[in-house]
Amino acid sequence: MKDTKYKILAYFDNQSYRKLFNEVNSDYAENLQILLHNLSLFSYDVLIIGVILYKENISNIISAIRKITQIPIIILTDASSLLCMSWKKELIYAGADCVMDINSTIEEVDLQIFSLARRNNKQKITQKQSETMINKGKLVMDHKKHKVFWNNVALHLTRQEYNFLYLLAVTPMRVYTFEQIYQLVWKDYSVGDIKNIIWCLVKRLRKKLNVVEDGAGNCIVSVRDIGYKFELNNENEQQ
Known part of the structure; x- marks a missing residue:
């Protein structure tokens, strides 16, 4: 062996x-x-x-x-x-x-x-x-080109915003803990107030999604005291 x-x-x-x-x-x-x-x-x-x-x-x-x-x-x-x-x-x-x-x-x-x-x-x-292209409702992510679209409108995301959204979207409904998110998105050990760091990123990302379409940011769902997951509602499931 x-x-x-x-x-x-x-x-x-x-x-x-x-x-x-x-x-x-x-x-x-x-x-x-x-x-x-x-x-x-x-x-x-x-x-x-x-x-x-x-x-x-x-x-x-x-x-x-x-x-x-x-x-x-x-x-x-x-x-x-x-x-x-x-x-x-x-x-x-x-x-x-x-x-x-x-x-x-x-x-x-x-x-x-x-x-x-x-x-x-x-x-x-x-x-x-299959993960090189993600189609989840109105969300499209081209992982090869590092591009994101919501309802055919391009989103301009930072590297960490993109990696966070991709992490959640590629496995919908899976809950990632704050520690997992920090390690996988920031590529570092979780030290300090990571909940607040992640919350600030989520706030910015939801704002960018909501600018394109009101309520689009709701696809990022907070799981109290645990972390976040990606989940589509009836409105943003429609293409």
Whole structure:
């Protein structure tokens, strides 16, 4: 597996298993906060989670990850846990793609990585091709030319305004937290009063949209104490 071309993020609740990935093209998350941060900011082909100690929390962790990314997830756990079919079902239903014995050979794990990463990369290519042009109601974004139109009227946005709108519009209805928005739009760690920084950007962006059409800025929806999402209402869904 050390010759694999895929980039892996590994997270183990038992430090003794970290050695499995010392020679692999992988990043290792020391804790859950780093894990979620890396998934928000960087691109990986596969996520591997080793679960030995804190099994009761793993479904919640997987659910939290699925709100950020659809990366393939491999769960490695002890053999006794694999005998419990209800627990395996719980992990799969939460969003895991594969549940394996943590004592599986490197070759067995490698085959799963190859299979899941290959499928995921094909989906990424298809998704990337479709994301070069975004048509959401009256909003059109040409990502190649970095141009934005609302109801066929060009919008002149700053780089951060564009990146923020693109982030939300490419995944409608998905709620991005303030921390995720700051990391993905500003490409930096979230420090200081980031809520106010983002609020100022949203205020400017809504104003530019509303100049073109009254109420257009309502497509940027605030989710109280969490962040923002993109959502069209009945009026701005119409072309």
